Amino acid sequence: MPIINTAIHLKDLPVPPPEKTGWPWTEGTECLPDLMPDGRKWPRISIVTPSYNYGQFIEETIRSVLLQGYPNLEYIIIDGGSTDNTVEIIQKYENYLTYWVSELDEGQTDAINKGYLYCTGDIFAWINADDAYTKSALQMVSKYYLKGYTFIAGSSLTLYVDGSTGIVNSVPCDFGRYLKFWIYCALPQVSVFVAKKISDNCFPLDKSLYYLMDYQFFLRVLSQRPKSAYTNEIWSKFRFHGKNKTGGYNSEGMEEFYQVALAESKKLPPIRRQIFAMYVKDFVVLHPLILNRLSLTPKEIIQALKLRPTIGQWTIFWKMLFKSIINLAK
Structure with missing residues (x-):
């Protein structure tokens, strides 16, 4: 049986490659107690990773999720039939996953939709196979959720190929403002968490979308007027390696903006x-x-x-x- 609802310690995981040090390789996170002080379980957090041929990055992603020291975690990986070493890496950690599969799919959005079907938590997010969470990110998210927030947006550290870094902070917005895609309202997808009672009304996402499934998702979330929290706490690392979809949309990307915006504007x-x-x-x-x-x-x-x-x-x-x-x- 997969190990769930149990905070994972560094010593529990496979030994990292010898050249890897620091978080999340040779450093872990102090685990929360199994139950909250009042005896209740911590809110369950469901995380989905869509994956395809990102074997050079995915192990860091996996470890950054598992080593959150969070006692009530579901982690699902949906791989699109990778032909590199991705599946081999996933298999190293399969005993710590709620569910994983590697099979042909119809792209990233289809993988997220499929992963969502296995989510049973109170809080939902997805993290791509080339991103990573920072230490204790999920612990901080749960504290916001326990205060009644149902849309929780943090900040993200961007790592560029030349070694430089930048920070993207979430900009407070509502449905009408976010709908106007020509106005830049930053919502770093990897640092955004949504109450599942809200996200349940957002799925399935349009699996034909190649670039802007997060734009569609956040529009559907914001249209429900969730109680929102925005923080400058850095909860993730977004690696800009040159092959990302994010950044500088081509004409096809702009067509998706028009398509999604007009469809969601029906609200x-x-x-x-x-x-x-x-x-x-x-x-x-x-x-x-x-x-x-x-x-x-x-x-x-x-x-x-x-x-x-x-x-x-x-x-x-x-x-x-x-x-x-x-x-x-x-």
């Missing part, structure tokens, strides 16, 4: 929905202008205004036009 009142649809259509025209603003002539920008007069309500349009005129005069 708005009718008039607001129509206004939002107009904004989205405006941005379809504005986005290529923004990308190419340094090379566009005033004539080209004005031509876009003729095609879509409502883009004239956007301040950024006039800024681009004035800058193009100044550049032409130089």
Whole structure:
């Protein structure tokens, strides 16, 4: 039987590779007692990892989940039939997992959907196979949940390939603001936790989504007006290794924004929905202008205004036009 509801100690896990030191390799987390001070069980936290050919990263992910010192944890890994060493690594830790499988699927979103079916906890999150939690992250999340919060968003440390780092803090937002994807509302997915009674109303996610399943998920969560907590506590490490989907969406990524935003905007009142649809259509025209603003002539920008007069309500349009005129005069 898989070991569940038991905080795992460093000595319980397989010995890490000799070149690996520090958290979560040679350092663990002090475990919480089996029960809370009032004798109740700690809230159960269900974590899902979708995985495919990330054998170079997934062991750190697994250990960072298992070594949280958290007594009521479910950990599910759904692998899409990896052909590298991913399955071998998962098998090293299978006695500590609630469930895992390696089989062909229809992509990351499909894997998250499949993993969610095995979640029975009070709190839900997913962590990708190239990310990791920081020490005691789940212990801190549970404390927010016990205060009544049902949407809990922390911060994330970004690790870049050149060795530099950055921090992404969660920005407080509501459904209407987050819906406007052209306004950057940071929600580092790996550091966001949701009460399962809320997330139950969000699944299944659209498995055709390649980039923006987290955007769809958070919109569905925020539409329920959860009691939200935002903190600058760093609960995760996001590794930017150059092959991530996150960052600089191509035209297909922008199409997903339009698709998801318009679909989820149906939760708005009718008039607001129509206004939002107009904004989205405006941005379809504005986005290529923004990308190419340094090379566009005033004539080209004005031509876009003729095609879509409502883009004239956007301040950024006039800024681009004035800058193009100044550049032409130089």
